[in-house]
Amino acid sequence: MSDAIKHECGLAYIRLLKPLSFYLQKYGSAFFGLNKLYLLMEKQHNRGQDGAGIATVKLNTEPGHQFMHRLRIAGPQAISQIFQNISQEVGELEKMYPEIMQHPGLMKGYMKFVGEVMLGHLRYGTQGKNNVEFCHPFVKSHINPTRNLTMAGNFNLVNTDELFSKLGQHPNTTLRESDLGAMIETIHYYLCQADDSDRASLNIEGILKQATINFDGGYVFCGLVGNGDSFVMRDPNGIRPCYYYQSDEVVVAASERAAIMTSFNVAQADVRKLEPGHALIVNSRGEVKNAEILAPRKLTACSFERIYFSRGSDPDIYRERMALGRNLAGRVLTALDNHLKHTIVSFIPNTAETAFYGLIKGLEDYLKDIQIQRILARPDMPEDEMRELVHRRVRIEKIAIKDVKMRTFITEDASRNEMVQHVYDITYGTVERGVDTLVVIDDSIVRGTTLKESIIKMLNRLGPKRIIIVSSAPQIRYPDCYGIDMSRMGDFIAFQAAVSLLADAGQEGKLQDIYAQCKAADAAGKLHEENFVKGVYDSFTDEQISKKIATMLRHEEVQAEVDVIYQSLEGLYDACPHNQGDWYFTGNYPTPGGNRVANRAFMKYMEKQEGRGY
Incomplete structure (x- = not known):
């Protein structure tokens, strides 16, 4: 693409279904999961070069020991820097305890990112904020493992203010200005309302059904709960892509199918699409469920994935x-x-x-x-x-x-x-x-x-x-408002051409008419009901x-x-x-929020304001 645009992020999720000793015996390394996470992220590095982050949850930790770890780094070399940091930690520990590599249990206790549930994320800063605080995963910490949540995703939401309003919350600046902030706050709210008397059997399906009902946007997100439960969910229109692979050893999800095929050396038929509105849920015992969370709507999977974004x-x-x-x-x-x-x-x-x-x-x-x-x-x-x-x-x-x-x-x-x-x-x-x-x-x-x-x-x-x-x-x-940094109307050469043609035809007043329609709809709270910008092109x-x-x-x-x-x-x-x-x-647009974004972007153009339309 001659005009580079920033677009969707990349997601990588791994849930090991066997003890770490199994992977040491079969594959010669207890770092099997981390090695695969690195591969999944590198094979999707095209999806994000503004930063990266990983998180790990350790199963069955003793009270008083940390069960969740996270590392985020901003910048184009973030993936290599993250895993270099991990490698440095491993090297230092190996010098002190040369035999530790043959004892996965000790490795899990001493090394931060050796665990059974792993999440990786690659970020493009669609809001232009590339400092590390905006890199995924985000974390909501709590002393109770079942209230501890880390999340990352590939998405844009167009109704974050509405979600915060429903929760009655006033989060810190980073959460408030991030779509993931609204998402993690919402899911964490319902997570905290859930019955956790049996920490091994949270009702993740029910929590997601309550939390996501008001999400408006295109999304794939992944969450790890401190007790070992985890989930990956896709929006009901299937706007953002998600693929997964499951065997008796591992459950894997990623934004691109080829990344899974290459990293795990599996055939195309072995990798499946996560259906719209569905969540892949793995509980702390390793039981896997593919559940419908929101009723699927008309499939409107992003065509730009095929034209440009995903690897060929x-x-x-x-x-x-x-x-x-x-x-x-x-x-x-x-x-x-x-x-x-x-x-x-x-x-x-x-x-x-x-x-x-x-x-x-x-x-x-x-x-x-x-x-x-x-x-x-x-x-x-x-x-x-x-x-x-x-x-x-x-x-x-x-x-x-x-x-x-x-x-x-x-x-x-x-x-x-x-x-x-x-x-x-x-x-x-x-x-x-x-x-x-x-x-x-x-x-x-x-x-x-x-x-x-x-x-x-x-x-x-x-x-x-x-x-x-x-x-x-x-x-x-x-x-766009579903993951791509294309939200300023005046940037588009096609829009500029249509405006120029209106001027050539002496119809500049049409822009003012459309602007008046947008303002009236905005005042009436109906800006989401119709895309008035279509009128720019219809002549x-x-x-x-x-x-x-x-x-x-x-x-x-x-x-x-x-x-x-x-x-x-x-x-x-x-x-x-x-x-x-x-x-x-x-x-x-597949969701009402899309119309609102288009109309707001047009109003900003007419008012000569900078910034995105949502």
Whole structure:
């Protein structure tokens, strides 16, 4: 993605079902669980680079001994730093007691993070607050193990104020400003109301049913209770992803299926989706239950997971990204008038590569059809002409190279833009100047800033006659509130284009009309009932907006023609049939809070206010 956006976090959960001595005997190490937790987190490091944290609960500890430990570190190297800290502790203890590695019981007593229940989290700071206090897991401490709770998750809630109001609580700043703060306070409240006369059998299912009924958002969260109970729950619309694996040795959950497959060397069929509205609950005795907590609603799983966020090593995601590219072939051919001889196809590194292969396959299918038609039409075609025909290929070049993550100490805009141009480099000598057309595919176009200030200007240096930017995602028109840091309306190039088209048509007053609708609905407490922002776009076709975007992305220094082609909604649904959460593109939010976020974001735009819409 040329415009980097911060998005969902990553979750990793492990519950060992055997004594630590079992893993020492079978796998040669009592650190089996910690090693797997490290792998799960590293295999999902794409999901969060602002910080990380882990927590461990030890089963059956003696009174007076600590049963829960947590470690959080902020910064892009947080995962390695966390496990380096653990390794250092292990090394120091091993020097003092060389034989301790053969005695798991002693290890559990002396080493903080050796335990049976483990939770790991990778964070992207969607609120721009990346200090360690906002890193997950959060902890609610209590001397009674059944009242001790640590939680982490991949989510955004849009009604945190409402949740705090229902509880009648005034938490500290960190909890109040974090979605997880509202979530852990709510669940902890009902945890404290529960009967804990039998500490080994808390009714986690009942607690979750009481606590989550008013949650509005997209979420997967995990909680560890001090007595050894644990749970992982997914929102009823299935917005955020969650997968799990269970054997007689271990229960595992993570945000990405491929992470589990790789870390535990299991097949795709062994890893299952946690169904919407369900919770995977493991009690202190190791008994596992998959319970429906909230009634599942219409499945609106996030399509951006398939387009960009999740790693392409998942077999389904790989196929879907290929299909996204293939489904664009027809639109590209139409834009080229089916003329591929002087066309070079490439991609913007690095995550658009799979969609690029799909696009190439679609274009090659077209060439094969043409070859068959012409050969059938002329069975007496001369050999040299036939050879030329059957050897035609789509021209492929690696045009753009992202070989360094450049940073600049210069804050002045003009100088900074000059430096940003060089984040990417180009392969010289690949384009016939003034003749060739460059077709370059990107995952999606959010703000368009990098395209305008860097990529298109860079491609123009090669001297192409025309540059066509292809997006494997449809036009991003609306903010997100379920885990992605895309909440400011004015940031979206599609929104800017629609506003510009309204100005061109002398319809600027429409923005004021929509603003008045939002204000009236807000005053009436009905801002959640309808997405009024749809009115910004309803006067224009997708093609009109795409054409305006192309004009806006073409810098005055660029001589080449510039066009933009977007994925159609139909192409998206065809490629990603099980992940049709499309509110970014359509404004059709799966929960009422989404409408409220879109309307508030629009009001902030009109009032020239900064900050997200929730």
